[in-house]
Amino acid sequence: MRHWKIDTVLQLLKDAGGIALAASADPGIELKSDQTVVTRADRAIEQMFADRFDRPSEGSFMIGEESVATKPESYLDDAFRSLCYVIDPIDGTAPYSAHVPLWGVSIGRMENGALTEGAIYMPIDDEALFTCRGELFSARALQSGAPVVEPFQPRHMALTPAGHxxxxxxxxxxxxxxxxxxxxxxxxxxxxxxxxxxxxxxxxxxxxxxxxxxxxxxxxxxxxxxxxxxxxxxxxxxxxxxxxxxxxxxxxxxxxxxxxxxxxxxxxxxxxxxxxxxx
The missing domain is CATH 3.40.190.80 (D-Maltodextrin-Binding Protein; domain 2)
Known part of the structure; x- marks a missing residue:
């Protein structure tokens, strides 16, 4: 994907969230070599992203949590010199695998070794936050197929001992x-x-x-x-x-x-x- 298009990004987030939600009852938990948790949903989502982003012949690369270890150094060198999407298919796999709703999907767009755009999606809340050309947006109701997109105004919690x-x-x-x-x-x-x-x-x-x-x-x-x-x-x-x-x-x-x-x-x-x- 050469260009950061809002409709395309939201569709990918919707599809990723749909895979995770469908598999949540029986996610298929495994331990990786670093003793962190991975599930079938993590791998399925990463493969979906790879089908879209991992296209070196088109100048598009992908660094993903579950597949980066399979990439040769030459691929990673090229990824940092050109367009690369940095993916976490399920960030918060531990809470996801324990049925705790504190997990989400992450996409970062990186050009010449610097992050330029970002998107995060919380499937349980069914809300995404993302950037586009310096502006901030939110999108709600992605799973409906007709997301509501509007400018996002971040909220600042006041500095008090009550703040978590x-x-x-x-x-x-x-x-x-x-x-x-x-x-x-x-x-x-x-x-x-x-x-x-x-x-x-x-x-x-x-x-x-x-x-x-x-x-x-x-x-x-x-x-x-x-x-x-x-x-x-x-x-x-x-x-x-x-x-x-x-x-x-x-x-x-x-x-x-x-x-x-x-x-x-x-x-x-x-x-x-x-x-x-x-x-």
């Missing part, structure tokens, strides 16, 4: 938090970005891989939200040039080099960072 904060599994297992706010480890980047942009949580701490955030990060950036490292740097959309990801072969490949706090503003991000003790 989502944390990564790494944080739940190894960090200390000396703040009064409730914290949740939802195991879904898409679900957390969605909740943040809808004003349902105060902040989200990311410690994830490229495909987890590829759909949500462009939306958060377009919405004016900050995505800050502990040293105050901003996580921008440049993937290859920034040096913020492990892109070289090895066990850490595709992962952020350091955690990031996504929040409505700098004050909130600094508040969160000031109350974290990483161990």
């Amino acid at each position: 904060i989502c944390i990564p599994q790494q944080g739940a297992k190894r960090w200390r938090f000396d703040l009064p706010n409730q914290v949740f480890a939802w195991s879904t980047c898409v679900g957390c970005y969605y909740a943040l942009l809808k004003g349902r949580i105060l902040a989200y701490i990311l410690s994830c891989k490229l495909w987890d955030l590829a759909g949500g990060l462009p939306i958060a950036r377009a919405a004016g939200f900050v995505n800050r490292f502990a040293d105050g740097r901003e996580l921008d959309l440049a993937i290859t040039a920034s040096g913020n990801f492990h892109l070289e072969p090895g066990p850490m490949r595709w992962r952020l080099k350091a955690p990031v706090v996504a929040a409505p503003d700098r004050e909130t991000a600094e508040y969160v960072w000031s109350h974290i003790r990483q161990e």
Whole structure:
């Protein structure tokens, strides 16, 4: 797919969500070599995306969570030098497999190693958020076949001790938090970005891989939200040039080099960072 067309993206999200919803009663759970969960639905959705995006002869490449390990280095080099779609077929496979409605579908469009567009879809809520040429949109009722598309106005939760904060599994297992706010480890980047942009949580701490955030990060950036490292740097959309990801072969490949706090503003991000003790 050479061009980011709203109708096409929404149809792909609808189809992906439909596959996941149809398989949710018996998803077929397996453990991958890294001890994370995968289901038949993950693989079926990724194959559907590959049929559309993985077309090197047409100058279109795909980095997907379930298939990237099969790609040769030459393919990945070409993907980062041209047009590439970064896919997470079900972000939040653990909650999906446990019938917890905190999972979604993620599509990130990357050109010359930088994210340019993003889309996330929450099939249970049946709502997608996405960018298009610098503008923000939402689309509701995708499964009906006649989605309602309109400009999206993000909501900012006020900075108070009542605001909930989502944390990564790494944080739940190894960090200390000396703040009064409730914290949740939802195991879904898409679900957390969605909740943040809808004003349902105060902040989200990311410690994830490229495909987890590829759909949500462009939306958060377009919405004016900050995505800050502990040293105050901003996580921008440049993937290859920034040096913020492990892109070289090895066990850490595709992962952020350091955690990031996504929040409505700098004050909130600094508040969160000031109350974290990483161990």
